[in-house]
Amino acid sequence: MTKATSGHIRRFDSQQDDFRQQLDALLAWEGVSDTQVNDTVLKIIADVRARGDDALLEYTNRFDRMAVEQMAELRIERPALEAAYQRLSPKLQQALEISVERVRAYHQHQKQESWQYTDASGTVLGQRITPLDRVGVYVPGGLAPLASSVVMTAVTAKVAGVPEVIMAHPTPDGNVSDFVLAAAWLSGVDQVFTIGGAQAVAALAYGTATVPAVDKVVGPGNIYVATAKRHVFGQVGIDMVAGPSEILVVCDGKTDPDWIAMDLFSQAEHDADAQAILLCPDAEYLDAVEASIVRLLPTLERVDIARRSLADRGALIKVQSLEEAIEWVNRIAPEHLELSVDQPEQYLDRIRHAGAIFMGRHTSEALGDYVAGPNHVLPTSGTARFSSPLGVYDFQKKSSIIHCTPASASELGESAGPLARGELLTAHARSAEYRIKE
Numbered sequence: 001m002t003k004a005t006s007g008h009i010r011r012f013d014s015q016q017d018d019f020r021q022q023l024d025a026l027l028a029w030e031g032v033s034d035t036q037v038n039d040t041v042l043k044i045i046a047d048v049r050a051r052g053d054d055a056l057l058e059y060t061n062r063f064d065r066m067a068v069e070q071m072a073e074l075r076i077e078r079p080a081l082e083a084a085y086q087r088l089s090p091k092l093q094q095a096l097e098i099s100v101e102r103v104r105a106y107h108q109h110q111k112q113e114s115w116q117y118t119d120a121s122g123t124v125l126g127q128r129i130t131p132l133d134r135v136g137v138y139v140p141g142g143l144a145p146l147a148s149s150v151v152m153t154a155v156t157a158k159v160a161g162v163p164e165v166i167m168a169h170p171t172p173d174g175n176v177s178d179f180v181l182a183a184a185w186l187s188g189v190d191q192v193f194t195i196g197g198a199q200a201v202a203a204l205a206y207g208t209a210t211v212p213a214v215d216k217v218v219g220p221g222n223i224y225v226a227t228a229k230r231h232v233f234g235q236v237g238i239d240m241v242a243g244p245s246e247i248l249v250v251c252d253g254k255t256d257p258d259w260i261a262m263d264l265f266s267q268a269e270h271d272a273d274a275q276a277i278l279l280c281p282d283a284e285y286l287d288a289v290e291a292s293i294v295r296l297l298p299t300l301e302r303v304d305i306a307r308r309s310l311a312d313r314g315a316l317i318k319v320q321s322l323e324e325a326i327e328w329v330n331r332i333a334p335e336h337l338e339l340s341v342d343q344p345e346q347y348l349d350r351i352r353h354a355g356a357i358f359m360g361r362h363t364s365e366a367l368g369d370y371v372a373g374p375n376h377v378l379p380t381s382g383t384a385r386f387s388s389p390l391g392v393y394d395f396q397k398k399s400s401i402i403h404c405t406p407a408s409a410s411e412l413g414e415s416a417g418p419l420a421r422g423e424l425l426t427a428h429a430r431s432a433e434y435r436i437k438e
């Protein structure tokens with residue numbers, strides 16, 4: 001692949017002959033299908049199913065470098081969550097409250113209501129919406145204490161009406177974050193277990209003597225978490241298999257290049273596997289953004305992670321026009337799309353695949369990660385082609401309602417009988433026909 005002169009990030013031109021192949025290679029994320037990871041995860045899941053808490057303790061000590069002997073040391077109840085909240089600075093308390101309120105307000109709009117109607121035959125038909133009984137929210141802890149992911153998952157579950165929210169969150173080396181626990185308090189989490197990785201997903205899916213089995217496991221995580229979620233699907237529901245964070249910026253060349261460099265860093269700093277790409281029709285502007293990257297990268301706290309992410313998976317891409325850029329957006333189907341252009345609305349109708357769309361130069365993706373309101377748990381690795389942001393709908397399910405009168409049962413039976421006989425299912429036919437009035 002073409003390397004940038006600075007060595008920091010690749011440069012491509014969509015007109016180069018092999019651009020499509022180069023882009024495909026850049027987008028490929030093979031992590032979840034890695035056989036070694038898969039084997040490890042299958043072994044962990046089997047072990048947690050067989051040995052429950054004993055296996056959980058063992059894996060937690062091994063992978064999170066802890067020295068715990070009993071599950072009680074890995075469980076945190078609500079009073080301790082509140083105490084953590086009280087230890088935060090007033091400024092952080094207030095920011096967290098604003099985040100929770102804005103996320104709650106946004107997700108209220110997603111609530112689905114039950115409905116019913118009476119058809120011409122007199123039969124009442126409808127759909128009843130009910131929340132899941134108990135869900136597990138996974139909150140990553142390996143690379144950063146993602147308190148905002150607590151808010152995004154737990155507040156959404158509570159808006160849906162889920163009575164019991166169990167949180168799993170690894171605390172490597174025993175470092176428990178007050179910020180994460182405070183977020184759990186404000187978001188209404190019922191219990192926290194300081195466990196992570198595949199062992200946490202297995203415990204939530206199958207239950208152990210201490211960890212209650214849940215109906216669905218949601219939330220982002222690393223490759224072990226993502227692979228485990230794929231394997232427990234069926235035993236429990238899952239939201240999606242979310243991979244490393246991504247940002248795709250489309251810019252017309254008129255935004256401050258430092259802003260765009262920092263927007264790219266904002267996702268690159270998550271993970272060395274994270275992906276940050278810029279599409280722009282102006283080659284000189286791409287030079288300016290590259291210069292900003294070179295100058296600003298050393299100023300980041302997480303410089304090593306961001307540098308690897310940009311070098312291995314990042315790109316600055318020259319396109320012919322913004323119209324062409326939009327075509328590539330639909331091919332890439334990014335987790336986050338920033339439209340850093342004048343009048344971004346003019347492109348909206350043509351964007352078919354993106355987890356979240358940030359409109360205009362002032363709407364940085366970082367605002368969406370924390371306080372805008374929409375969920376930041378989003379489909380990655382091109383899966384925005386077929387899946388949606390985590391939402392209230394992930395925590396609600398539907399039951400169909402059918403209520404016949406004697407007359408409508410008789411009327412419908414006249415059709416159900418022949419249909420059942422056509423399928424050679426005579427008990428079905430007779431069951432329907434018993435209700436036909438002479």
Ligand SMILES: NC(=O)c1ccc[n+]([C@@H]2O[C@H](COP(=O)([O-])OP(=O)(O)OC[C@H]3O[C@@H](n4cnc5c(N)ncnc54)[C@H](O)[C@@H]3O)[C@@H](O)[C@H]2O)c1
Nearest residue numbers: 063140141142143170196197220221222242245270377378
């Ligand atoms: N798509 C989204 O919505 C979204 C949101 C936030 C974060 N993310 C992503 O989530 C990920 C978070 O990853 P993380 O590492 O910080 O936290 P994590 O909590 O997902 O993973 C840490 C756990 O991984 C397990 N683990 C680590 N090494 C292991 C090994 N060799 N064998 C078995 N298990 C092992 C350990 O149990 C550890 O507790 C990042 O990739 C980030 O980009 C995605």
Ligand SMILES: N[C@H](CO)Cc1c[nH]c[nH+]1
Nearest residue numbers: 146148149245246369376
């Ligand atoms: N950008 C991440 C989702 O890809 C979410 C996050 C949490 N904290 C900061 N950012």
Ligand SMILES: [Zn+2]
Nearest residue numbers: 245266267369
């Ligand atoms: Zn982020």
